[in-house]
Amino acid sequence: MQPETNLPKSTAPFPQLFSGMLALSIALVGSAYLAGNALRSLRSNDVLTVIGSSTRPIRADFVIWRSSISSQQTTLPLAYQELKRYNARVRTYLKSKNIPDDAITVSAIETQPIPETNSNGMQTGRNIAYRLVQRFEIRSKDVDGTSAIAQSSTDLINEGIPFTSDPAEYLYTQLSQLRVEMISEATKDAKARGEAIVNVSGSRLGTIRKAETDVFQITARYSTEVSNSGSYNTSSIDKDIRAVVAITFAVE
Template identity: 60%
Template sequence: MNGDSVLNRFPQLFGGLFALSAAIVIGSFIGAGAIREVKSANDVLTVTGSAKRPIRSDYIIWRASVSSQQPTLAAAYQETKRYNTRIQSYLKQKKVPSEAISFTSIETSSVPEILPNGRESGNTIAYRVIQRLEVRSDQVDQITALSRQANDLINEGIPLQSNPPEYLYTQLAKLRVEMLAEATKDAKARAEAIANSTGNRVGAIRNARTGVFQITPRYSTEVSDSGVYDTSSLEKDITAVVSVSFGME
């Protein structure tokens, strides 16, 4: 009876309590839905995809040099000039186009006299002249063979210093685009494998970040955070890596 009298005496209080309870229930429901929406919006899966292709270098640079040391600068220069004439004739015999061959400016230096105590006397006992040459070509096999036959000139008495060839690949710009697409497909396949195991589905790409390209000798395991560009090998592997974040459904 006392309870009835309270409700009768304070009907506004009952109405306010009911409204407050309803607001709490409705607010809780809306809040839970909002949390689910936020969770869904932030639910992403980040995976790394990669793609690898074998490539064969299509451009070669071969560098070499000759030098002469004589009592006079003129004599050293004349001897070096004679060496250059023979080298150019040899390259012509090997069917190397003249436009593929370049010679640098001649480098000269003096050779000082060294005293028994290891100090220089101030006198010059000889002069050294160096001439460097470079062959650039897309005829990779031809110039590779030529670099290995440099001892032909050495056997003639030409003091040729031959450097190992540098092998380049000129189609990298086009290949990078193709390989990034392949790496992204690989990332999606990995994401789908993970999502399927948890009963989810992979949605749209939220973010993608490309890594550095690794151009290494064939079958090499060498990697670097800053990327690798091998020029020592004719046959290479190129690897692209991409990190992709997918939305989850």
């Protein structure tokens, strides 16, 4: 199953006024001015735009871990034979860690000639060596198990194998339904805040005149990071997802 990684975009540009709303938290509905003069001035047929938000903790349910091996020798056959031995050792190691074969993708071998240069730094047209690289990619629902294997893969380096491990990418694949639920929660939050405002003025919150959604923010747990284009943290297993809406209500 291909994990869903695309963040939703707004159907319309989010108002510039609210681009920093996550950090401002709407300034929580409230300066003394809003609580006083501004609220008393609300009249029938006015409109009120309020920011609502919803935050939920989520945990990655899919992991992608990439790594590679390399060999550099004076001839291609020597480099290939060495890389072949490294490949066999890595596969044995992964099998010992209960990684199934169908979770592993192995790339074609990349060949990188190493050119000879003279004393002036100019290439002579000859190759003095060849460097071969082969890459591994593991995709798994076993987030904790794969993460532990990635961290312990230094065992291969201790054996003298030129093994390079990339940071694992942690994804959450159940975003579609969660987005809908969180937009609903954010809308209810906006309504509650709007009612708190108009009740002070003796008015009543009416129907929704306009609704806009900002991009979702998926960040490391408890992070205050935000991005105008949306963020999707893949370096942390435990994350927070935030949805924000701007709702314009009629005031009656």
